[in-house]
Amino acid sequence: MAQEEIAVPPREPRHAAIIELASQNFKSLDGQVIEDRPFVEVSLPPANISAAANLIRESEDFDFDLLYDVTGVHWPDDEEIELVYHFAGLEHPDLLVLRTRVPQDQPHVPSITASWPTAGWHEREAMDMFNVVFDGHPYPEPLLLDEDDLKGALLKSQQVRNVPDIPARFRERGGKPFRLWNPVRDEVTPTGDGPDSD
Amino acid sequence: MEERGAGLVVDSDFPEPLTEEGEPLIHDEPLPPQIEAAPLENLYSKTPPNVITMKSDELFAWARKSSLWPLAYGIACCAIEMIGTYMANYDFDRFGVVTWPSPRQSDVMIVAGTVNRKMAKTTKLLWEQMPMPKWCIAMGSCAVCGGPFYPYMNVIQGVDKVIPVDVYVPGCPPRPEALIDGILKLQEKIMAEAKEGVWHRKK
Amino acid sequence: MRSHPREMGRTVTDTPSATDLATQELTINMGPQHPSTHGVLRLILTVDGELITKAIPDIGFLHRGIEKICETWTFRQIPVMADRADYLSAFTTEFGLMIAAEELWEIEVPERAEYARVILAELNRLASHFMFYASFGLDVGFTTPTMFGWRTRESIQDLFEEVTGARLLHNYLAVGGLRLDLPPDFKDAVAGLLPEIEKSIDQCNGLITDSEIFQARTKGVNRLSVEEAARLGLTGPMLRATGIARDLRRLLSYSIYDRFDFDIPVGENGDLFDRYKVRMLEMEQSVRIVRQALKGMPDEGPFQGKVPRILRLPEGDAYSRTESPRGDLCIYLVGSGATKAYRVKIRSPAFVAASALEALLPGAYLADAVLIIGSTDVVMGEVDR
Numbered sequence: 001m002a003q004e005e006i007a008v009p010p011r012e013p014r015h016a017a018i019i020e021l022a023s024q025n026f027k028s029l030d031g032q033v034i035e036d037r038p039f040v041e042v043s044l045p046p047a048n049i050s051a052a053a054n055l056i057r058e059s060e061d062f063d064f065d066l067l068y069d070v071t072g073v074h075w076p077d078d079e080e081i082e083l084v085y086h087f088a089g090l091e092h093p094d095l096l097v098l099r100t101r102v103p104q105d106q107p108h109v110p111s112i113t114a115s116w117p118t119a120g121w122h123e124r125e126a127m128d129m130f131n132v133v134f135d136g137h138p139y140p141e142p143l144l145l146d147e148d149d150l151k152g153a154l155l156k157s158q159q160v161r162n163v164p165d166i167p168a169r170f171r172e173r174g175g176k177p178f179r180l181w182n183p184v185r186d187e188v189t190p191t192g193d194g195p196d197s198d
Numbered sequence: 199m200e201e202r203g204a205g206l207v208v209d210s211d212f213p214e215p216l217t218e219e220g221e222p223l224i225h226d227e228p229l230p231p232q233i234e235a236a237p238l239e240n241l242y243s244k245t246p247p248n249v250i251t252m253k254s255d256e257l258f259a260w261a262r263k264s265s266l267w268p269l270a271y272g273i274a275c276c277a278i279e280m281i282g283t284y285m286a287n288y289d290f291d292r293f294g295v296v297t298w299p300s301p302r303q304s305d306v307m308i309v310a311g312t313v314n315r316k317m318a319k320t321t322k323l324l325w326e327q328m329p330m331p332k333w334c335i336a337m338g339s340c341a342v343c344g345g346p347f348y349p350y351m352n353v354i355q356g357v358d359k360v361i362p363v364d365v366y367v368p369g370c371p372p373r374p375e376a377l378i379d380g381i382l383k384l385q386e387k388i389m390a391e392a393k394e395g396v397w398h399r400k401k
Numbered sequence: 402m403r404s405h406p407r408e409m410g411r412t413v414t415d416t417p418s419a420t421d422l423a424t425q426e427l428t429i430n431m432g433p434q435h436p437s438t439h440g441v442l443r444l445i446l447t448v449d450g451e452l453i454t455k456a457i458p459d460i461g462f463l464h465r466g467i468e469k470i471c472e473t474w475t476f477r478q479i480p481v482m483a484d485r486a487d488y489l490s491a492f493t494t495e496f497g498l499m500i501a502a503e504e505l506w507e508i509e510v511p512e513r514a515e516y517a518r519v520i521l522a523e524l525n526r527l528a529s530h531f532m533f534y535a536s537f538g539l540d541v542g543f544t545t546p547t548m549f550g551w552r553t554r555e556s557i558q559d560l561f562e563e564v565t566g567a568r569l570l571h572n573y574l575a576v577g578g579l580r581l582d583l584p585p586d587f588k589d590a591v592a593g594l595l596p597e598i599e600k601s602i603d604q605c606n607g608l609i610t611d612s613e614i615f616q617a618r619t620k621g622v623n624r625l626s627v628e629e630a631a632r633l634g635l636t637g638p639m640l641r642a643t644g645i646a647r648d649l650r651r652l653l654s655y656s657i658y659d660r661f662d663f664d665i666p667v668g669e670n671g672d673l674f675d676r677y678k679v680r681m682l683e684m685e686q687s688v689r690i691v692r693q694a695l696k697g698m699p700d701e702g703p704f705q706g707k708v709p710r711i712l713r714l715p716e717g718d719a720y721s722r723t724e725s726p727r728g729d730l731c732i733y734l735v736g737s738g739a740t741k742a743y744r745v746k747i748r749s750p751a752f753v754a755a756s757a758l759e760a761l762l763p764g765a766y767l768a769d770a771v772l773i774i775g776s777t778d779v780v781m782g783e784v785d786r
Contacts, residue, residue, distance in 0.1 A: 038504075039720070065631040069748040071733050086720065086731065086748070090631060090645060093653050095720070118634030121756040129468075144461040144785060146316050150352055153469055154744075160349035160466075160473050270436045274463055274782055275488035277440070278532075278569060282558075285551040299436045317441060317462045320433050340465075346481060349473060350466030371569055 015040065018094055021061055026052060039095040046100045049085070050110035050136075056087055056096065057115040065090045067112075070122035072130040076156045079104045081130050085112070102132065111137040129154040259392030262305065262331065263385040265294040269304040269324065273311025276338035276371040280310045283374035293381055301327040306384070308377075309357045312340035312347055318360045325361040333388070335380050336363045339370040346370065424449055433462045437540055437771040440781030442755065444774075448767055456762035456770075458755055464785040471745035476502065476576070476712050479742065484570035486747055487783040490529040492522045493725040494732075494747070494783075495574040500655060501721035501734040502576050505714060509706050514578035515657045516698035520591060521564070521573070523687040523694070527598060528557040529726040530680045530687075533778050534605055537677055540775035541618055546609055553601040560594055576712060578705035588695055595688055602684050610681060616674060623765055623773050625671030633757040636750050637728025638679045639777060643671035649724040660697065661690045673769075676776040680726075713740055727751050727778055749783040 018040045023033045029048040034041040044052055056062050068086035075082060078101075085098040102109055111134040112119045123134045124143035131152045134140065145151060152158055216222060272280055284290045284297055298304045301324045313321055325334070336357050339345030344355035357363060364387060367380040432443035441462035447455035467482045474482070483498045484491040496518055503510060510518075531550040538546025558568045563584060565571040573580055584590075609615045625635075627643045640647055646665040650658040666682030668675025714736025722731045728750025735744040754777040761773050 066636065066729075067634055068729070068731055069733070069746065071744075071746045071748075073735060073744045084733070086733075088722075088729070090627075090640075090647055091652075097720075117632060117760075118753060118756060121752065142461075144464040145352060146461060150315070153350075153352065153466060154472075158351075158469075160351065160469065269434075271434050273441055274465075275485055275570060278488060282551060282555065285555070286548050287552065287555045301434075312463060312465045314461075314463065314465055316464070317433065320441075320462065324434055346485070347465040347467075347470065350469055353465050373568065 014092070014094060018062070018096065022096070025055055025059065039097050041097040041099060043099045046102045046109045049098065049100050050112050050114070052098055053085065053112035054115040062096065063089050063092065064096050067116045067118050070119055070126055072126045072132060072154065074130060074155050081107055081132060083109060083126065083132065107132040108135055109133070110135050113137060131155070253392070255392040255395055256389070259388050263388040266306050266381065266384070267296050267298040267304050268306040268308045269301050269328065270297045270299045271307060271310070271324065273309070273313065273317065274340065276310035276340070279371045279374055280308060280337065280377060283377050288374040288378065290378070293378065295381055302329065304328050305331070306333050306335060308335045308337050309341040310337040312345065313354045313357045313360065314352045315354060318354050321357065322360050333364045333384055334361055335365045335367060335384060337367045337377060337380065338372055339368060342366045342368055426454060437774065439536060439774060439779055442774070442779065442781055444758070446762070446767070446770065451766050451768070453762050453765055453767055453770060456759055458758045460755060460784055462785065463781045467786040468745055468747065471742055473741065475740045476714060476742055479745065480572045480574060484572055485782060486749065486786055487725060487780050488570060489532050489780050490525040490726050491570050492525040492574070493723060493730060495571070496522050497721050497723040497730050497732045499574050499576060500723060501719045501732045504719040504721060505717060505734060505736055506576065508577045508708060510578055511703045511706055513699050513702040514704050516694050517579060517583055518574060519656060519658070520691050520694045520698070523691045524557055524560065526726045527684055527687050528554050530684050533680055537775045538609055540771045541615060543609060546605065549601065549605050549608060553598060556594060556597055560590055563590060575705065577708040578703070582704045588698065591691065592695055595692060599688055602681070606681060610678065619673035619677060619772065621670070622673045622769055623761060630671060633760055634753040635728065635757055636753070637724065637726070638683065639676060639728065639754060641665065642668035642675035642679045644669055649722055649729055653722060655723060661693045663690050673772055673776050711740065713738060714742055725750060727754065727780065747786055749786065751779040751783040755779050755784045
């Protein structure tokens with residue numbers, strides 16, 4: 001039978017403690033704690049990601065039990081793909097962020113599915129969207145896109161269909177900017193700007 | 199005087215039942231004046247009993263349009279509005295529309311949502327599994343033309359690139375009233391098809 | 402009540418069907434067109450008799466590039482996409498996106514807009530949970546819950562239509578507040594709706610929660626421990642059903658949630674009944690929050706903060722975490738100094754719940770598969786994005 005329960009108030013954010021812990025533990029893995037960030041962020045070489053994730057899993061001091069996501073970001077100027085791993089805890093509001101950058105032509109990262117099984121789908125998604133290869137993934141099949149010509153959909157080089165320009169007769173009407181409708185409510189406070197200023 | 203009914207002896211001398219106050223229990227009040235109904239202006243009133251004269255195509259079409267069974271096939275946001283139309287507030291049953299989970303016994307496919315390349319194969323398969331005669335309603339901007347997702351390469355710009363569509367219902371998502379209007383338009387179309395003999399020619 | 406193999410501590414190969422009789426494994430396909438998969442989810446199930454031995458979820462049938470389109474549109478247009486990600490509770494995704502954007506821009510949100518956001522988000526949570534009730538009732542085998550759930554959902558949608566102009570996908574929140582002012586009778590309309598919602602929750606509970614048949618069907622089925630749920634990445638009601646009171650509204654107190662007094666319902670076993678019951682109890686708490694927010698909401702005041710005329714996202718990134726009806730909804734927003742967002746990542750709880758089906762389904766009866774899918778409350782728009 002389910003019951004209602006007042007939760008214990010969250011523990012104080014232990015930002016400084018985690019920073020110290022991270023700088024100690026990730027030193028052997030060439031990890032660098034990034035300064036002045038809202039969360040604890042560690043930059044790592046891609047080869048050590050699996051070991052770092054395993055460390056977070058095994059170590060009881062860290063106390064991070066949830067893997068939130070594996071996000072890819074494409075930086076075409078550097079010809080690199082950044083992978084961001086967000087870890088969260090069950091009973092505290094802190095976040096631990098691992099960042100790594102892989103070159104676009106050799107996008108090989110070790111998979112962290114051995115220590116974090118839920119990473120399986122996140123990595124497969126990054127595989128589809130950024131063509132990253134996760135070495136050691138147990139089921140490296142396409143997840144969202146099943147056709148080869150669509151692979152790498154979120155790379156900046158992958159174009160979208162052209163957006164047709166709005167015809168001039170819709171854009172301007174009698175010299176005034178065209179609105180689909182005019183706001184009819186009287187008590188519109190003039191702070192901020194209207195809905196279609198861009 | 200005695201009358202023999204079906205197993206019941208009616209005795210007219212039997213005392214009338216009274217209430218405790220001594221008033222008759224059953225009031226023999228005169229019936230309210232009957233309103234004379236106008237003769238019905240429908241198919242039955244025009245024909246002799248048990249005889250209908252019409253083209254068989256029209257008769258079948260009339261039967262088909264009165265009980266359209268759409269395939270239970272919701273893809274995206276529009277499916278929520280479609281389910282809302284089936285439910286009590288909008289009550290799709292009024293139009294003979296009953297959702298059906300199998301394509302084998304369905305008449306209509308309401309494509310409610312975005313069709314992408316992966317889903318197009320399934321949509322095509324389901325359409326081919328449906329027996330003739332069958333119709334398709336493209337519900338929502340996505341099924342009509344790709345909707346707000348048309349720039350993305352994986353999205354098909356309208357389900358009519360995959361299967362033939364009879365009625366387009368615009369909106370993102372369309373209100374339930376719009377979907378009901380789509381069904382009414384489809385009913386009109388089915389009757390018009392029968393008048394033109396489309397199905398006869400197709401065969 | 403019949404015993405469940407997982408409960409009995411047996412593995413699938415120990416069951417009599419696998420050892421005493423010569424059986425053959427059968428692979429069956431479920432979906433993407435299936436009335437009980439809550440959208441276009443496909444499952445490839447391997448069954449041995451009545452027991453599922455392996456389940457492979459297949460998604461991508463609704464992948465429509467929400468994240469890619471977010472990169473090609475200006476930031477003011479993005480809420481349209483956020484709505485369509487989780488179409489059952491559109492306000493929550495908009496809310497998360499706006500929190501991330503306001504963190505990036507460091508914009509203050511006026512008091513009245515904050516209260517309006519909380520009220521709308523909680524009402525949307527109610528609408529989403531009514532939808533869960535409707536579909537879960539149908540999955541169990543009752544038809545009436547569907548009608549009950551949708552009736553109240555329609556009432557809430559009518560209120561949303563009065564406020565935003567749209568029934569389902571609203572596009573109402575904007576950076577720094579709301580896109581439009583609230584209608585003058587907003588508070589009265591919400592206050593008038595709350596008794597109806599409370600009455601409806603009671604009716605819904607009376608209909609199936611205490612029903613002997615319903616409990617026999619759901620209690621003890623597909624139990625889940627806290628460790629296992631965390632290992633699968635599950636959050637929200639799925640995690641709370643296992644007995645841990647983790648709610649981001651309390652844990653992070655984002656927006657103005659620290660001002661409200663509400664309980665966090667938890668379950669015990671993490672079985673199907675607890676997952677259902679936690680959501681039903683959460684609905685009562687949402688009504689409590691809305692009632693308190695109506696009391697505290699100022700009648701007068703701006704609905705939008707000071708926002709620059711042309712929104713250029715500053716360089717940098719922001720990560721917002723909100724409690725959606727399905728769990729932790731996180732939005733990772735990267736700006737590069739342009740009017741368009743450089744990267745928008747929606748970490749959806751339903752995506753993780755769908756991936757967890759791979760571990761939840763093996764060992765269960767085939768007849769329970771529909772219930773287990775229903776209890777995760779997946780929304781395919783959010784899974785595939």
